[in-house]
Amino acid sequence: MTTYQEYQAKIAELQNLAESARRDELNSAKEKIAAIMREHGLTLADLAGTAKPAKVSKPRAPVPMKYRDTATGQSWTGRGRAPKWLEGKNKEDFLIK
Structure with missing residues (x-):
């Protein structure tokens, strides 16, 4: 029979694996975004200018x-x-x- 402490250890291990997978996914996404920006010659300023001006x-x-x-x-x-x-x-x- 598995004890509470063993479950807690498994949970901690799975959380570490999940955090690692999340970091890897984020890094991959950032690399894809950077590649697309380089390909099209975009900068962060180009992306920030998409908001509509406030109605006066x-x-x-x-x-x-x-x-x-x-x-x-x-x-x-x-x-x-x-x-x-x-x-x-x-x-x-x-x-x-």
Whole structure:
């Protein structure tokens, strides 16, 4: 019957073999990549330039005021929720001309 310690030793041995195989695969892949780069005359800078530039958005211009209460001087652009001072009143009476 195999003991726990023997299994641990086998696990450690297999992990070492796996790490060795991984290093070998990575080295092989690096060699293939380097050969392709040499063949086509590519540099690391050529590979790094493949990202798309970030989308630049322009700042929005302020919206002009459309309505003004002449009694209080408050104004509203006409966008969004109507202000309290305009409740129950005709908006047309407060249009800025």
